[in-house]
Amino acid sequence: MSRRQATRAVGVVILPLLVAAGGCRRTSPTPPGDAMLDAIRAEERVGGLSYGAGQGKHLFAQYCATCHGDEGRGDGQNASNLNPAPPDLTTSKNARDAAYLRRVITQGSAAAGRSALSPPWGRSLSAQQIDYLMAYCAAMTQSKR
Amino acid sequence: MKQTAPTSLHVAFAALGLAFLAIFSWVLFHEGVADWRTTQARFRRIEATVKNPHQLAAAASVGGLRQIWLPELDRVDRCGTCHLGIDDPSFAGAPQPFSSHPGTWLTTHPIDRFGCTPCHDGQGQATDYLNAAHQPQPFVTRPMRPLETIEANCGACHRAIDAPDAPRLDEGRALIVQSGCFSCHDIPGFDGLTFHGPALDSLGSKVRPEWLPGWLKNPKGYLERSKMGNFRLSNDEITVLQAFLLSQRAIPPLEGMTVDWKKADTANGRALFGELRCVSCHAVNGRGGTMGPELTRIGDKVRRDWLFSFLKDPHRVQPETAMLQYRLTDVQLRDLTAFLLEEYRSGDTGPEPPPVTYQDARAVMAGRGIFERRGCTSCHRLGAMKNTGRIGPSLAGIGDRNPDELAFGRGNVRRTADNYIFLKVLHPDALLQTSMMPTFDFAPIEAARIALALASIRKADLPVSYVRNRPMPPPFTPAGHFGELVTRYRCLSCHSVGGFGGTLSTVPLDRIGSQLKHDYISKYLLNPGAVRVSVEARMPFFHMLPDEATTIADYMTSVLLDDTLDRYDATFSEADVQRGQDLYTQLGCVGCHQLGTVGGYVGPVLSDVGDRLRPGWIAAWLANPERYKPGTLQPDYGLSAADARALTAYLSSLVDGGRPKSAEQGGRQ
Numbered sequence: 001m002s003r004r005q006a007t008r009a010v011g012v013v014i015l016p017l018l019v020a021a022g023g024c025r026r027t028s029p030t031p032p033g034d035a036m037l038d039a040i041r042a043e044e045r046v047g048g049l050s051y052g053a054g055q056g057k058h059l060f061a062q063y064c065a066t067c068h069g070d071e072g073r074g075d076g077q078n079a080s081n082l083n084p085a086p087p088d089l090t091t092s093k094n095a096r097d098a099a100y101l102r103r104v105i106t107q108g109s110a111a112a113g114r115s116a117l118s119p120p121w122g123r124s125l126s127a128q129q130i131d132y133l134m135a136y137c138a139a140m141t142q143s144k145r
Numbered sequence: 146m147k148q149t150a151p152t153s154l155h156v157a158f159a160a161l162g163l164a165f166l167a168i169f170s171w172v173l174f175h176e177g178v179a180d181w182r183t184t185q186a187r188f189r190r191i192e193a194t195v196k197n198p199h200q201l202a203a204a205a206s207v208g209g210l211r212q213i214w215l216p217e218l219d220r221v222d223r224c225g226t227c228h229l230g231i232d233d234p235s236f237a238g239a240p241q242p243f244s245s246h247p248g249t250w251l252t253t254h255p256i257d258r259f260g261c262t263p264c265h266d267g268q269g270q271a272t273d274y275l276n277a278a279h280q281p282q283p284f285v286t287r288p289m290r291p292l293e294t295i296e297a298n299c300g301a302c303h304r305a306i307d308a309p310d311a312p313r314l315d316e317g318r319a320l321i322v323q324s325g326c327f328s329c330h331d332i333p334g335f336d337g338l339t340f341h342g343p344a345l346d347s348l349g350s351k352v353r354p355e356w357l358p359g360w361l362k363n364p365k366g367y368l369e370r371s372k373m374g375n376f377r378l379s380n381d382e383i384t385v386l387q388a389f390l391l392s393q394r395a396i397p398p399l400e401g402m403t404v405d406w407k408k409a410d411t412a413n414g415r416a417l418f419g420e421l422r423c424v425s426c427h428a429v430n431g432r433g434g435t436m437g438p439e440l441t442r443i444g445d446k447v448r449r450d451w452l453f454s455f456l457k458d459p460h461r462v463q464p465e466t467a468m469l470q471y472r473l474t475d476v477q478l479r480d481l482t483a484f485l486l487e488e489y490r491s492g493d494t495g496p497e498p499p500p501v502t503y504q505d506a507r508a509v510m511a512g513r514g515i516f517e518r519r520g521c522t523s524c525h526r527l528g529a530m531k532n533t534g535r536i537g538p539s540l541a542g543i544g545d546r547n548p549d550e551l552a553f554g555r556g557n558v559r560r561t562a563d564n565y566i567f568l569k570v571l572h573p574d575a576l577l578q579t580s581m582m583p584t585f586d587f588a589p590i591e592a593a594r595i596a597l598a599l600a601s602i603r604k605a606d607l608p609v610s611y612v613r614n615r616p617m618p619p620p621f622t623p624a625g626h627f628g629e630l631v632t633r634y635r636c637l638s639c640h641s642v643g644g645f646g647g648t649l650s651t652v653p654l655d656r657i658g659s660q661l662k663h664d665y666i667s668k669y670l671l672n673p674g675a676v677r678v679s680v681e682a683r684m685p686f687f688h689m690l691p692d693e694a695t696t697i698a699d700y701m702t703s704v705l706l707d708d709t710l711d712r713y714d715a716t717f718s719e720a721d722v723q724r725g726q727d728l729y730t731q732l733g734c735v736g737c738h739q740l741g742t743v744g745g746y747v748g749p750v751l752s753d754v755g756d757r758l759r760p761g762w763i764a765a766w767l768a769n770p771e772r773y774k775p776g777t778l779q780p781d782y783g784l785s786a787a788d789a790r791a792l793t794a795y796l797s798s799l800v801d802g803g804r805p806k807s808a809e810q811g812g813r814q
Binding site (some may be wrong): 030032035036037039040041042044051052058062063066077078081108109110115117119120121126127128 | 247249281566567732782
C-alpha cells in the first residue's frame with residue numbers, strides 16, 4: 001500500500017467519526033439551565049408580579065403598609081388610629097382609576113377631596129418609584145377582579 | 146510576437162468574475178431586504194397611527210442605520226435602528242421593538258451618553274434580532290441580560306454599597322457585608338470594611354468543652370443564623386482543632402470574684418434583660434436584632450464565670466466587639482448571668498464542667514496547623530498568631546471571568562460567570578471538591594443576590610466620569626472623656642458620624658446638638674424611652690452616671706452642630722402658633738403622630754416635642770426631610786417658608802403632654 005493510499009484510508013475512517021461527533025454534540029438531551037436566573041424567578045414570580053409591580057411591592061411595604069396593610073386591605077397596624085379608616089384597595093373602585101390613584105399618591109388624599117390622612121408622596125418619591133407603586137396597585141386590584 | 150495566455154487561465158478569470166458578480170449581487174440583495182429595513186417600514190406604518198399629521202410632519206424621518214458612538218466606553222450601539230420609539234413617549238404601548246423605554250431611566254441615563262449595551266449587554270453593533278443576542282447565543286460572552294439580573298450592570302458604575310434604586314443589587318451587597326465575604330476575599334468596592342468573628346484568646350475559659358465539636362461540625366446546628374460557615378471538617382480534624390482551641394486560656398475570667406451564685410435572683414435577671422433592651426441586638430427564640438449573636442441556646446455554650454466577666458467588661462476579652470459595657474453592679478451582673486444561662490438552653494446542662502487540660506501536645510499542634518491552613522485567622526484574632534491575610538482568591542474582575550476557564554463540575558448549566566458565582570456561593574464543593582471555601586447554607590435566592598452583586602465587579606476600568614464611587618467616611622475618634630464614653634457605650638455600633646459608624650439607629654449624630662435640646666439629651670441618656678412607639682430596636686438602658694450623660698450632652702451641643710440650623714430665629718408670634726395648629730389639622734399630621742392620647746404611631750410622639758427638638762431643626766426637617774433621612778416616612782409637603790415657620794412655632798410650643806405652652810399661659814392671664 002502506497003503512502004497516498006494509507007492517508008486516504010485514514011481520512012475515510014476519521015471523517016465519518018468527526019461528522020458523527022458533531023452530530024452527537026448537537027443532539028444534547030436538554031438545553032442547559034440558567035441556575036441563577038431560575039433561583040431568582042422561583043422567588044420573584046410568586047404571585048405572578050411583573051418586575052415593576054415587584055418593585056412597587058417593596059415600596060408599598062415601606063411607605064404604605066403601616067396604614068393600608070401588607071396586601072392593601074386597609075388593615076395596617078396604624079389603621080385603627082385613623083378616622084376615616086384606610087379603604088380596602090383591592091376592592092376600591094377609585095383605586096382602579098389610574099389618574100385618580102396617581103393624584104392621591106403624588107398630592108395626597110386631600111387633593112382628591114378626601115381626608116388629609118394620606119400624605120402626598122410626589123416630592124419624596126421619584127416618578128419612577130411612583131410608576132412602580134402604580135404597577136403594584138394595579139396588580140393588587142386586578143387579582144381581585 | 147503576440148503572446149496568448151493559456152486557455153485554463155481564461156476560464157479561471159471568467160469563473161472568478163462570475164463568482165464576484167454573484168457575491169456582489171447577493172450582498173446588494175441581502176442589504177436591500179435586511180431585517181432592519183422591513184422593521185423600519187413597519188415602524189413608519191405604526192407611526193402614522195400613533196401620531197397626528199402635524200406630529201408626523203415634525204418627526205424626524207426614519208431611514209438608514211442609527212447608531213450611538215460612545216468612544217469613552219468603547220462601544221457602538223445600533224439598537225436604535227430598530228428600537229425607533231425608544232425615547233418617544235407616544236410609543237408607550239406600541240409593540241416591540243418600537244415601544245418607548247419604560248420608567249424614567251432614560252431621563253436619568255440620557256441615551257446619547259449611556260447608549261444601550263452598558264446597561265443591557267448584548268451585541269450593540271448588530272442590526273438584527275439574532276445577532277444582537279437578545280437571547281443567549283453560542284460564542285457570545287455577554288448576551289442581553291434579562292431584567293432579573295440587569296442590576297448587575299447598575300453596580301458597575303454605582304459603587305456605593307447602598308443602591309436603593311437597584312433593590313436586588315442592594316440586597317446582594319448587604320448580604321456580602323453581613324457575611325463578611327471580604328475577610329477571606331479581596332473584593333473591589335468593599336475595601337476598608339472589616340468583619341470580625343470573636344477573638345479566641347480565651348476560648349478555653351469561655352465555652353463548655355462538650356459544645357465545641359458540634360459547633361465545628363455544623364455551626365448552623367447551634368445557631369440558625371450563624372455567620373460562620375461550615376468548613377466540612379472530618380471528625381479527626383475536629384478532635385485536634387478542639388484540642389488546640391480549648392488550650393487557649395490567655396485571659397482568665399476576672400479574678401477575685403466572690404459571687405454567691407446560690408443567691409442569684411433570676412426574676413431580677415429577667416427584668417434586667419428586658420430593661421437593658423438586649424433584644425435590640427440579640428435575638429431570642431427567633432425574634433430580635435441581628436447585630437449580636439442569637440442567645441436562644443447560650444446556656445449550652447458558655448461558662449458561667451466567663452459570661453459574668455464578659456458582661457462586666459466585654460472589651461477586656463473582645464476588644465473589637467460591638468457590645469457596649471453597661472454600668473451594672475456585681476449583683477445585677479450575677480442575676481442577669483444566671484437568668485441567661487437558665488432560661489436560654491436546650492435542656493438541663495448540668496454542672497459547670499472543669500476546664501480541660503490537654504496533655505497531647507501533638508494534637509494541639511495539629512489543630513494549630515488546621516487553624517492556619519483553613520484561614521481561621523482571616524476572621525478570628527488569636528493572641529500572637531499572625532493574621533495570614535485573606536485566604537481566598539481576589540474577586541477583582543470576577544464578573545468578566547471567562548466561563549471556559551472556570552470549573553463547572555458536571556451539572557447541565559449554561560456556562561456563564563453569573564452561574565459560576567451563583568453555584569460557588571451556594572455549594573462551594575459541588576463545583577470543585579477540594580474547595581477550601583466553607584459552605585454558608587445560603588438560600589438559593591440569597592446566593593443569587595450575592596452572585597448578582599459580585600457579577601457587577603468588572604475587569605475593565607470605566608472612565609471616571611461614569612463612576613459613582615463609594616464614599617469613604619473618615620473615622621470618628623473623639624478624644625477625652627467623651628471619647629472614652631463613646632468607646633464604653635459603643636455609640637458608633639448603632640449611630641454614625643459623617644457616615645462612619647453603624648446603621649441600626651436611624652439618627653446620625655452629625656448635627657445632633659442642633660437637633661436636640663441639651664436637657665433632653667442628658668435626660669434621655671439616663672432613661673431612654675421610646676420616641677417612635679413602633680420601632681423595635683431601641684436604645685439600651687445604659688445605667689449611665691448622671692455626669693456621664695451631662696458630658697455627652699455638653700459635647701454634642703458644642704461640637705456636633707450645624708450652624709445653618711442654629712441661626713434660625715425662634716421668636717414666634719401667637720398668630721404663628723395658631724396658624725401652625727390649623728396646619729397640623731389640615732395636613733393630617735395626626736395620622737402618623739401622637740399628641741396626648743390621639744393619633745397614629747408611625748412617626749415620633751409629639752407630646753413634648755417642644756422640649757425635645759430645637760426650632761431650627763424642626764423647620765429644616767419639615768422643609769426637606771429627604772435631605773436628612775433618605776427613604777424617611779415623613780412626607781415632603783412642599784411647605785412655603787411661612788407655613789413651615791408657623792408649623793415650627795406650633796410644634797415648638799408643645800410641651801408637657803401635648804398642651805400648647807402659650808395657650809396655657811394665655812389662659813392664666
